[in-house]
Amino acid sequence: xxxxxxxxxxxxxxxxxxxxxxxxxxxxxxxxxxxxxxxxxxxxxxxxxxxxxxxxxxxxxxxxxxxxxxxxxxxxxxxxxxxxxxxxxxxxxxxxxxxxxxxxxxxxxxxxxxxxxxxxxxxxxxxxxxxxxxxxxxxxxxxxxxxxxxxxxxxxxxxxxxxxxxxxxxxxxxxxxxxxxxxxxxxxxxxxxxxxxxxxxxxxxxxxxxxxxxxxxxxxxxxxxxxxxxxxxxxxxxxxxxxxxxxxxxxxxxxxxxxxxxxxxxxxxxxxxxxxxxxxxxxxxxxxxxxxxxxxxxxxxxxxxxxxxxxxxxxxxxxxxxxxxxxxxxxxxxxxxxxxxxxxxxxxxxxxxxxxxxxxxxxxxxxxxxxxxxxxxxxxxxxxxxxxxxxxxxxxxxxxxxxxxxxxxxxxxxxxxxxxxxxx
Amino acid sequence: xxxxxxxxxxxxxxxxxxxxxxxxxxxxxxxxxxxxxxxxxxxxxxxxxxxxxxxxxxxxxxxxxxxxxxxxxxxxxxxxxxxxxxxxxxxxxxxxxxxxxxxxxxxxxxxxxxxxxxxxxxxxxxxxxxxxxxxxxxxxxxxxxxxxxxxxxxxxxxxxxxxxxxxxxxxxxxxxxxxxxxxxxxxxxxxxxxxxxxxxxxxxxxxxxxxxxxxxxxxxxxxxxxxxxxxxxxxxxxxxxxxxxxxxxxxxxxxxxxxxxxxxxxxxxxxxxxxxxxxxxxxxxxxxxxxxxxxxxxxxxxxxxxxxxxxxxxxxxxxxxxxxxxxxxxxxxxxxxxxxxxxxxxxxxxxxxxxxxxxxxxxxxxxxxxxxxxxxxxxxxxxxxxxxxxxxxxxxxxxxxxxxxxxxxxxxxxxxxxxxxxxxxxxxxxxxxxxxxxxxxxxxxxxxxxxxxxx
Numbered sequence: 001x002x003x004x005x006x007x008x009x010x011x012x013x014x015x016x017x018x019x020x021x022x023x024x025x026x027x028x029x030x031x032x033x034x035x036x037x038x039x040x041x042x043x044x045x046x047x048x049x050x051x052x053x054x055x056x057x058x059x060x061x062x063x064x065x066x067x068x069x070x071x072x073x074x075x076x077x078x079x080x081x082x083x084x085x086x087x088x089x090x091x092x093x094x095x096x097x098x099x100x101x102x103x104x105x106x107x108x109x110x111x112x113x114x115x116x117x118x119x120x121x122x123x124x125x126x127x128x129x130x131x132x133x134x135x136x137x138x139x140x141x142x143x144x145x146x147x148x149x150x151x152x153x154x155x156x157x158x159x160x161x162x163x164x165x166x167x168x169x170x171x172x173x174x175x176x177x178x179x180x181x182x183x184x185x186x187x188x189x190x191x192x193x194x195x196x197x198x199x200x201x202x203x204x205x206x207x208x209x210x211x212x213x214x215x216x217x218x219x220x221x222x223x224x225x226x227x228x229x230x231x232x233x234x235x236x237x238x239x240x241x242x243x244x245x246x247x248x249x250x251x252x253x254x255x256x257x258x259x260x261x262x263x264x265x266x267x268x269x270x271x272x273x274x275x276x277x278x279x280x281x282x283x284x285x286x287x288x289x290x291x292x293x294x295x296x297x298x299x300x301x302x303x304x305x306x307x308x309x310x311x312x313x314x315x316x317x318x319x320x321x322x323x324x325x326x327x328x329x330x331x332x333x334x335x336x337x338x339x340x341x342x343x344x345x346x347x348x349x350x351x352x353x354x355x356x357x358x359x360x361x362x363x364x365x366x367x368x369x370x371x372x373x374x375x376x377x378x379x380x381x382x383x384x385x386x387x388x389x390x391x392x393x394x395x396x397x398x399x400x401x402x403x404x405x406x407x408x409x410x411x412x413x414x415x416x417x418x419x420x421x422x423x424x
Numbered sequence: 425x426x427x428x429x430x431x432x433x434x435x436x437x438x439x440x441x442x443x444x445x446x447x448x449x450x451x452x453x454x455x456x457x458x459x460x461x462x463x464x465x466x467x468x469x470x471x472x473x474x475x476x477x478x479x480x481x482x483x484x485x486x487x488x489x490x491x492x493x494x495x496x497x498x499x500x501x502x503x504x505x506x507x508x509x510x511x512x513x514x515x516x517x518x519x520x521x522x523x524x525x526x527x528x529x530x531x532x533x534x535x536x537x538x539x540x541x542x543x544x545x546x547x548x549x550x551x552x553x554x555x556x557x558x559x560x561x562x563x564x565x566x567x568x569x570x571x572x573x574x575x576x577x578x579x580x581x582x583x584x585x586x587x588x589x590x591x592x593x594x595x596x597x598x599x600x601x602x603x604x605x606x607x608x609x610x611x612x613x614x615x616x617x618x619x620x621x622x623x624x625x626x627x628x629x630x631x632x633x634x635x636x637x638x639x640x641x642x643x644x645x646x647x648x649x650x651x652x653x654x655x656x657x658x659x660x661x662x663x664x665x666x667x668x669x670x671x672x673x674x675x676x677x678x679x680x681x682x683x684x685x686x687x688x689x690x691x692x693x694x695x696x697x698x699x700x701x702x703x704x705x706x707x708x709x710x711x712x713x714x715x716x717x718x719x720x721x722x723x724x725x726x727x728x729x730x731x732x733x734x735x736x737x738x739x740x741x742x743x744x745x746x747x748x749x750x751x752x753x754x755x756x757x758x759x760x761x762x763x764x765x766x767x768x769x770x771x772x773x774x775x776x777x778x779x780x781x782x783x784x785x786x787x788x789x790x791x792x793x794x795x796x797x798x799x800x801x802x803x804x805x806x807x808x809x810x811x812x813x814x815x816x817x818x819x820x821x822x823x824x825x826x827x828x829x830x831x832x833x834x835x836x837x838x839x840x841x842x843x844x845x846x847x848x849x850x851x852x853x854x855x856x857x858x859x860x861x862x863x864x865x866x867x868x869x870x871x872x873x874x875x876x877x878x879x
Contacts, residue, residue: 098457102475106429107495110436134625167658177657184624185657189648195614196649199621199629206577206603206627213621225641229614236609321435323468368456398659399693401717404746404793 018257020328028331035337038062039072046298050276057267057277060311063286068347074290080354086127086285087345087355088363090119093146094342095367099375100159104320108383109159111173115140117315117333120285120341121246122216123147128292129214134182134204136197136215138190139174140246148181152371156378162389164381168398169390190221194230194243201241201299202233212240212299214292219266220251220259227269231307235273240299242292243307245269246282248314253327270307282312283338285345311338392418426481429499431492432463434470439494441465446487452480454501461487461498478503542744553734561703561735562592562724565710566630568740570600573628576714579606579615580632580669589634590670590729616642616667620649623665623719630714633669636685636723642667650719651694666713668722671699672764672814673862675727679850684815686762689721690791690824696745697792699723701766703733705789708743716745725764748795750802754784757872758802760825761812762788765863769812772868781876791821799825800833807838808875812868817845839875844868
């Protein structure tokens with residue numbers, strides 16, 4: 001009875017509001033972050049039942065050890081050429097991000113998002129997929145386009161929203177789309193791509209095709225209903241899909257605790273749905289590759305979906321509209337216990353004897369030059385500037401397959417009014 | 425050529441900021457990535473980096489200057505400006521640069537003549553008619569399309585084993601099997617997204633919502649994904665999908681289950697919105713919806729599922745999207761309606777005929793794109809118009825038609841256009857209150873008499 005409660009000797013209820021460990025100016029100490037030993041994680045057969053591999057949702061799959069060697073059962077044993085391609089792609093991506101971010105600062109575009117520190121989660125993952133597999137990225141997986149050979153100049157055209165923009169000036173910069181490269185239209189609404197990817201994968205299976213789907217979201221957006229609906233469907237219909245969670249610790253200024261990281265891992269979300277789940281060192285490109293390869297084989301052989309949590313760190317701002325020095329310690333990036341994906345792969349290749357510091361320096365210069373050339377080429381098609389690159393009449397196109405009369409009337413009328421206001 | 429360094433924007437909404445500090449001075453050599461200056465806004469601080477190498481030739485805004493507008497040239501650098509925008513903008517786009525001249529509102533700005541709409545297929549004399557319920561007609565439409573096109577499939581809650589919560593999918597599971605008639609987990613948001621993805625993947629989903637009241641949590645996928653996929657992808661991708669289910673008030677199901685979403689969806693570019701009344705239209709338009717390469721919201725009505733109507737026995741009976749139908753010819757006044765309202769309007773017209781008022785009744789059938797031509801033509805004939813809508817009055821299809829009559833039919837109007845709608849309240853459960861809150865034919869008759877200036 002309600003009255004009885006007041007008579008009991010109870011302490012008042014209290015509310016827990018998560019608080020990150022470090023704020024601006026704080027000294028950063030990550031010694032309490034549990035980092036498993038590279039090579040220690042078992043690699044189950046791809047046909048293993050999710051219930052028999054739950055440990056991997058809480059462990060951390062790692063391949064590159066402290067001596068920069070690839071160790072353990074998850075070592076994908078890639079050849080030198082593949083590893084060099086991976087390194088070069090990530091370096092090119094980083095150079096691109098750096099330069100395009102600066103372009104925004106100089107007013108050449110309105111918005112940009114870097115993937116610095118997280119390059120492996122898109123580059124290594126995309127390399128482990130088949131080029132025909134469908135990708136449903138979030139907004140920070142431009143690495144997929146680099147792997148699939150999308151020309152940088154086309155990316156810059158889109159970022160500058162110029163007259164060569166393949167998306168005809170319809171989308172926010174970096175929201176790429178390429179049907180040809182099986183890269184869907186990036187959604188600005190978080191996690192809507194999750195059920196869509198599962199639906200796409202179900203359609204592929206329904207048609208008896210052999211292409212699988214891969215989807216990415218951040219740890220913060222696992223809180224969206226879409227995430228949970230997608231996992232439900234993926235589990236129920238055994239959809240051939242790989243569901244990546246890029247846990248980069250920060251959702252703009254909200255640390256991962258606001259998405260539940262204080263309670264369990266994000267990979268553990270998969271456990272609750274009976275989906276195979278892997279938790280991977282997201283700054284270890286070989287571990288990312290190996291996990292994706294495992295999940296792809298599983299999906300392609302009708303053995304079900306996989307959730308992969310990539311444990312990584314967002315080394316830079318959320319976007320050009322963000323200033324992380326206002327809410328987190330600048331030391332975090334330097335102290336991040338899993339290092340940097342490009343540095344780690346570089347050291348591994350040097351250890352293997354197929355790469356050198358000098359070659360890396362030359363590569364970095366080459367990458368910057370390549371971006372410069374692409375930007376210069378794209379700028380010939382116009383920069384954001386006055387924003388008058390798209391022919392007026394294109395505004396009314398692609399709303400419907402065939403332009404309905406009301407749009408044709410609107411377009412005609414708008415054109416007429418322009419003629420009166422601004423006679424040529 | 426000198427490179428102009430302009431006051432940068434931290435975000436697209438920033439208009440001005442403080443140039444807090446210069447880290448370089450005139451004559452300094454800088455290289456790409458060097459921090460040149462620090463900019464402050466009320467929200468944040470940002471470092472301004474050099475994109476290219478060169479020499480700072482001039483500093484034009486001193487450090488400590490407040491309220492520097494974005495885009496102001498703050499310094500100049502020697503070097504080659506690799507990204508100078510030397511290309512001319514397209515000629516057509518140059519127009520706004522010219523001085524605007526006063527634009528008198530004349531006949532010149534009058535809307536262009538309406539583009540002609542498609543017509544219903546001719547029904548040859550002697551065509552046999554079958555009496556079908558709306559429920560059966562909808563089922564037949566799906567079955568015919570599924571036989572014709574194996575990429576078409578149906579999914580939703582209770583659509584397979586249970587044959588649909590309102591039995592609209594009766595028999596489909598038996599004929600097409602569980603791969604094409606799919607029971608889903610209970611998440612409208614989830615299966616709307618699954619459907620959108622499957623449509624992007626080359627299938628043609630027909631997604632049934634048990635009612636559109638439950639589809640509010642799915643509206644993000646309908647509006648933000650399905651409706652915009654073609655446009656946002658620059659025409660590269662499509663999302664051909666039909667979202668269908670009962671819409672509007674049923675009977676004694678309370679406030680959360682008695683809503684008309686026609687106006688909500690009809691406001692969205694990229695969507696086609698259909699709300700048929702009788703069985704023939706339900707069949708012909710659902711077939712058109714499934715064939716459409718665009719996403720379609722198909723609004724049915726629970727109260728008319730069981731009503732029987734004649735449906736022409738014509739193979740592949742498909743109707744044009746966006747074409748209204750004149751249900752009854754008349755000369756004194758036009759009543760425009762859709763879905764269940766059409767039945768009420770026809771009832772009202774019968775009563776009015778006995779009183780000497782000859783009403784024309786138009787069934788819109790498609791809410792987007794709206795057949796303005798048929799409405800305006802009828803208005804030109806009758807000069808009086810009433811809109812009857814089972815739904816709320818504000819920002820409704822009625823409001824849209826009233827606006828249309830004002831904008832494009834003003835000279836034809838002999839009386840103000842009136843709307844007859846539900847009361848502007850959540851629908852009550854109590855029988856007497858529910859009845860009072862809903863539109864009925866008596867209210868339509870009253871409005872028609874008002875616009876005819878008849879007591």
